[in-house]
Amino acid sequence: MADLGHDPIRNAAGLAAFEAEMSLEERMPERSIFDVFVAAAEQRPDATAITMLITGAADEQPRRVSYSALLGLVRRAANLFSDLAGPAPGPGPGVAYMLPSLVETHVTLWGAVTAGFAVPINFLLQPESIAELLKASGAKILVALGPHPQLDIWEKAQHLQAQMPDLVLVRVSPPGTAAQEGVVDFATALMAQPEDHLTFGAARSGADVAAYFHTGGTTGGPKLVAHTHHSPLVAGFGGAAMCGYRPHDVLTATFPLFHVAGTIVAGLSVFLAGAQMLIMSPAGLRNPAMVESFWRLSAQYKATLLAGVPTALGAVLQTPVEGQDLAPWGPG
Numbered sequence: 001m002a003d004l005g006h007d008p009i010r011n012a013a014g015l016a017a018f019e020a021e022m023s024l025e026e027r028m029p030e031r032s033i034f035d036v037f038v039a040a041a042e043q044r045p046d047a048t049a050i051t052m053l054i055t056g057a058a059d060e061q062p063r064r065v066s067y068s069a070l071l072g073l074v075r076r077a078a079n080l081f082s083d084l085a086g087p088a089p090g091p092g093p094g095v096a097y098m099l100p101s102l103v104e105t106h107v108t109l110w111g112a113v114t115a116g117f118a119v120p121i122n123f124l125l126q127p128e129s130i131a132e133l134l135k136a137s138g139a140k141i142l143v144a145l146g147p148h149p150q151l152d153i154w155e156k157a158q159h160l161q162a163q164m165p166d167l168v169l170v171r172v173s174p175p176g177t178a179a180q181e182g183v184v185d186f187a188t189a190l191m192a193q194p195e196d197h198l199t200f201g202a203a204r205s206g207a208d209v210a211a212y213f214h215t216g217g218t219t220g221g222p223k224l225v226a227h228t229h230h231s232p233l234v235a236g237f238g239g240a241a242m243c244g245y246r247p248h249d250v251l252t253a254t255f256p257l258f259h260v261a262g263t264i265v266a267g268l269s270v271f272l273a274g275a276q277m278l279i280m281s282p283a284g285l286r287n288p289a290m291v292e293s294f295w296r297l298s299a300q301y302k303a304t305l306l307a308g309v310p311t312a313l314g315a316v317l318q319t320p321v322e323g324q325d326l327a328p329w330g331p332g
Contacts, residue, residue, distance in 0.1 A: 077111020
């Protein structure tokens with residue numbers, strides 16, 4: 001497991017001492033993103049990796065996923081995507097996804113980079129732009145949120161499948177949702193895969209492409225940027241070391257998971273440290289209830305690291321603290 005040092009890096013002198021004490025290769029033995037989950041599960045099997053909130057109600061029973069369970073889910077997803085792609089030459093299956101922030105989103109992302117490569121997509125983009133990203137990346141599998149009263153992700157996914165007949169469509173829906181012809185149910189297919197080994201051989205690593213992230217499209221249409229396994233590992237390690245993440249930490253995960261901040265500094269960095277991620281609803285701080293309850297929830301779940309985009313945190317800072325029960329954080 002990565003060695004993030006013992007003392008926080010507070011200034012240039014601290015950084016110099018950190019770098020002189022040990023090389024990056026010595027500090028971070030992981031060579032693939034999959035190695036991060038293996039190491040965390042070996043060191044902290046029963047520790048909570050992800051706590052998932054849906055409503056944020058005071059009496060909500062959150063979904064909690066341990067590091068050992070997360071490793072099993074990542075293995076299952078990698079095996080599933082490999083099976084869906086079938087035997088073919090190349091870099092492994094390309095898996096795009098249009099999902100809000102869910103446990104299943106993490107499972108999809110990290111399973112995809114283990115077996116092949118991921119293509120995280122902003123589901124607010126127009127179908128024409130999404131189709132161009134799918135074609136440019138070569139992704140043949142699309143994981144999408146099923147029918148939802150507020151989000152039109154499923155409608156876009158079905159439109160894309162109609163335009164791209166060779167696209168394998170995987171639906172993330174609540175348990176018990178009726179099967180649909182021509183669509184793979186994620187939960188059912190996931191549980192049919194083994195969780196204790198990879199069925200296709202070794203995980204991708206090093207200079208292998210792990211993901212294609214799209215840019216915001218400020219200079220025309222969205223463009224793809226390739227990330228190798230080495231790149232997010234180094235960035236994730238740097239984020240964890242510079243931010244001082246430790247195993248006891250709980251970070252408020254409010255970034256979208258089609259964004260590098262949400263997937264690396266507020267994602268992979270957390271797992272590298274063996275810390276806990278608190279997903280504050282599928283919509284994050286776009287959910288007004290999460291903004292209104294942010295301080296109470298942060299105290300209730302003992303968050304030690306508060307993260308979010310500047311505009312969202314600005315809204316949080318306008319939320320009155322008076323009357324909220326912050327006692328779980330302790331005195332002071």
